[in-house]
Amino acid sequence: MTIVQIDKENWESSIKKLFGAYRLFGPVKEADFHNFKQLEAGQLPDLSCLNTRLSPKSIIYPQTEVMFKYTLDENEEDHHILKEVDKDYSPQAVMGIRPCDAKAFELVRLNFDSPDYKDPYWLNAYTATTLVGLACESPCKTCFCTTAGCGPYHEEALDVLLIDHGDQYWAKVLSDKGDAFVTAAGWTDAVDEQPAIKEIETKKKTAEDKISAFVKTDNLRQVDTNELYNAKFWEEVSFSCINCGTCTYVCPTCWCFDIQDENRGSQGCRIRNWDSCMYPLFTLHGSGHNPRGTKLHRVRQRFMHKLKYYVDKYDAGIQCVGCGRCVRLCPVNIDIRRVCGYMNGHVASAEACEV
Amino acid sequence: MLGYIDKIKEVSKRLLEEGQVEMVIGFRKGTLSMMNEPHFARTPAEVQNFVWDSNCGINLCNYLTNRTEKIGILAKGCDSRNIVTHIIENKIKRDQIVIIGVPCKGMIDRRKMSSLFEGEIDDVIEDEHNITVKGAGFEKILNKKDVLQQNCAVCIHRNPVIYDERVADLVDEQTDIDRYADVREIEALSAQEKAAYFEKLLEPCIRCYACRNACPLCYCPTCFTDESRPQWVGKGQDTTDVSTFHFLRAYHCAGRCTDCGACERSCPVGINMRVFTKKLEKDCLELFGWEAGLDPDVRPPLDTYKPGDPDDFIK
Numbered sequence: 017m018t019i020v021q022i023d024k025e026n027w028e029s030s031i032k033k034l035f036g037a038y039r040l041f042g043p044v045k046e047a048d049f050h051n052f053k054q055l056e057a058g059q060l061p062d063l064s065c066l067n068t069r070l071s072p073k074s075i076i077y078p079q080t081e082v083m084f085k086y087t088l089d090e091n092e093e094d095h096h097i098l099k100e101v102d103k104d105y106s107p108q109a110v111m112g113i114r115p116c117d118a119k120a121f122e123l124v125r126l127n128f129d130s131p132d133y134k135d136p137y138w139l140n141a142y143t144a145t146t147l148v149g150l151a152c153e154s155p156c157k158t159c160f161c162t163t164a165g166c167g168p169y170h171e172e173a174l175d176v177l178l179i180d181h182g183d184q185y186w187a188k189v190l191s192d193k194g195d196a197f198v199t200a201a202g203w204t205d206a207v208d209e210q211p212a213i214k215e216i217e218t219k220k221k222t223a224e225d226k227i228s229a230f231v232k233t234d235n236l237r238q239v240d241t242n243e244l245y246n247a248k249f250w251e252e253v254s255f256s257c258i259n260c261g262t263c264t265y266v267c268p269t270c271w272c273f274d275i276q277d278e279n280r281g282s283q284g285c286r287i288r289n290w291d292s293c294m295y296p297l298f299t300l301h302g303s304g305h306n307p308r309g310t311k312l313h314r315v316r317q318r319f320m321h322k323l324k325y326y327v328d329k330y331d332a333g334i335q336c337v338g339c340g341r342c343v344r345l346c347p348v349n350i351d352i353r354r355v356c357g358y359m360n361g362h363v364a365s366a367e368a369c370e371v
Numbered sequence: 372m373l374g375y376i377d378k379i380k381e382v383s384k385r386l387l388e389e390g391q392v393e394m395v396i397g398f399r400k401g402t403l404s405m406m407n408e409p410h411f412a413r414t415p416a417e418v419q420n421f422v423w424d425s426n427c428g429i430n431l432c433n434y435l436t437n438r439t440e441k442i443g444i445l446a447k448g449c450d451s452r453n454i455v456t457h458i459i460e461n462k463i464k465r466d467q468i469v470i471i472g473v474p475c476k477g478m479i480d481r482r483k484m485s486s487l488f489e490g491e492i493d494d495v496i497e498d499e500h501n502i503t504v505k506g507a508g509f510e511k512i513l514n515k516k517d518v519l520q521q522n523c524a525v526c527i528h529r530n531p532v533i534y535d536e537r538v539a540d541l542v543d544e545q546t547d548i549d550r551y552a553d554v555r556e557i558e559a560l561s562a563q564e565k566a567a568y569f570e571k572l573l574e575p576c577i578r579c580y581a582c583r584n585a586c587p588l589c590y591c592p593t594c595f596t597d598e599s600r601p602q603w604v605g606k607g608q609d610t611t612d613v614s615t616f617h618f619l620r621a622y623h624c625a626g627r628c629t630d631c632g633a634c635e636r637s638c639p640v641g642i643n644m645r646v647f648t649k650k651l652e653k654d655c656l657e658l659f660g661w662e663a664g665l666d667p668d669v670r671p672p673l674d675t676y677k678p679g680d681p682d683d684f685i686k
């Protein structure tokens with residue numbers, strides 16, 4: 017794959033060219049922090065951002081998304097019939113996405129694009145998207161990507177990887193989509209590949225060495241599910257949790273949603289909203305029974321799903337890319353790294369003996 | 372405040388040893404700087420994990436709700452006032468709890484701290500008045516007074532109002548505090564300006580409900596936002612629905628909110644939704660001379676009628 021160089025002084029003009037071809041998204045600073053926003057013509061993605069407060073998942077999977085429209089007005093011929101709504105699936109590109117957040121789309125894809133089910137909304141948006149990543153030179157203290165299946169230079173889910181190279185960016189083209197993007201931007205100045213690859217390897221190593229947080233996941237598959245489920249540590253782990261939706265909403269790999277019909281007068285739409293396994297309502301039955309009736313149930317579910325059920329079901333690692341957002345933003349400091357340690361290190365027999 | 376911990380451990384240990392309580396609720400050291408985690412001890416040995424410093428801003432009263440054990444609980448001024456409110460509202464019986472009073476000097480605003488520095492903060496070391504902040508390429512000493520949570524900066528009830536044990540001498544209460552400068556600014560806006568202000572304020576809200584769930588007042592078995600029959604509020608990101616959630620929640624806290632700041636502290640996107648509860652707090656004070664949670668034996672104004680109650684707002 018080619019690597020092209022872009023002088024930073026030409027950066028702005030080349031981004032301008034892209035607006036014709038793509039709806040562009042990038043990190044934008046508003047008030048105290050960055051989030052991914054659709055860029056207005058001429059606006060530059062702020063690549064100085066450490067990482068965005070919220071993950072970019074909403075670009076492909078909005079928090080609230082209209083699926084159908086309908087009318088309840090019986091004078092209209094098509095009353096009570098769900099109709100597709102028009103959507104814009106023209107090409108879009110996410111600039112400055114971190115490798116971990118890009119990898120998260122691969123994880124989520126296992127759910128939205130499975131042999132049994134294809135989620136058209138997610139898939140259409142995903143197919144329309146080009147992911148132009150930015151390698152991390154200074155990972156946060158809460159990042160643990162290297163032990164969560166990716167890393168600061170991880171290329172797996174990206175179409176282009178941008179690397180900050182002094183007064184240049186290097187763009188490593190990783191897919192056909194990436195090729196089209198680079199062409200649209202007019203980035204044609206290829207670098208001499210072999211030395212560049214070598215240098216990128218070195219930079220990658222340097223960045224990886226800066227990661228200071230780790231999780232151990234080697235034992236998760238072996239631990240018996242029921243024993244883990246019944247482990248004693250869940251009371252301690254869940255005590256402080258307030259069952260808000262923060263950890264799941266900020267997480268790039270959480271995918272759950274709820275479906276609602278909303279009417280105004282005789283017109284209505286069917287929408288889907290993000291939902292969270294941390295909410296009591298998530299599992300409440302029509303009968304009033306709630307199989308996950310306590311916060312311990314719900315906290316356990318979040319961690320069991322990410323670190324055990326997912327691991328067992330897909331054999332593709334944990335359902336977490338180590339972005340650290342839930343760690344940074346949990347209001348009471350519940351830390352998935354600590355919990356993963358408990359789970360991975362769980363010795364069932366030790367607890368069994370105590371009884 | 373840093374010297375409190377020995378006494379906190381001593382009292383907690385004694386209460387557990389003597390069997391006066393089955394658990395003590397306090398804080399353990401967090402995994403991030405400026406974060407401590409609400410935590411419990413069931414045995415005297417577990418008390419060792421407790422910590423106390425200026426990062427204990429979560430309201431522990433929230434952890435009493437619906438528990439059945441006999442509980443020892445650490446209580447700052449605001450926590451103690453929410454405990455009083457719990458008692459008034461029959462959420463807990465006075466004799467189910469042993470209140471360990473912690474005279475407070477204010478909690479650090481971790482969002483403000485982070486916004487002061489470009490890079491990440493690695494370490495925060497505090498002494499009685501100052502905090503030393505260390506990060507990649509910087510080290511700075513700040514006056515603690517300048518980085519307090521806003522609610523702490525204007526707090527006039529730092530001492531617990533009710534307690535069975537106390538871990539230190541009472542602290543001086545702040546006087547000559549203008550508690551409502553921010554509310555007055557909003558009051559002065561026109562209706563349209565207010566609407567625009569609130570819309571902008573709530574624009575980043577992701578409806579995670581951390582503000583609601585961190586609040587000890589929000590203990591309803593089913594919150595109106597979660598009701599589905601009838602459904603009072605839409606669940607999506609529509610601005611009307613988002614603001615309805617916030618406005619109604621604030622009204623449900625009228626005459627009950629202690630301005631503990633747990634809601635604001637918990638918000639992942641830095642929204643100061645306290646402006647709503649503070650306005651209602653100010654109204655309660657001006658109309659009824661009422662401050663929430665000061666006395667378990669006085670009924671709050673919104674569940675009593677007095678002939679002299681102001682009524683000129685009824686048009």
Ligand code: SF4
Binds near residue numbers: 259261263345347
């Ligand atoms: S773990 Fe933290 S962020 Fe997640 S629901 Fe519990 S309190 Fe909220």
Ligand code: SF4
Binds near residue numbers: 263268269337339342
């Ligand atoms: S679980 Fe936490 S660290 Fe892992 S991907 Fe989600 S938000 Fe990031």
Ligand code: SF4
Binds near residue numbers: 587627628629630
């Ligand atoms: S509304 Fe906020 S400030 Fe008031 S009691 Fe609840 S958490 Fe504390």
Ligand code: SF4
Binds near residue numbers: 575577583639641
């Ligand atoms: S904590 Fe913040 S983001 Fe979450 S619901 Fe409250 S105001 Fe909205």
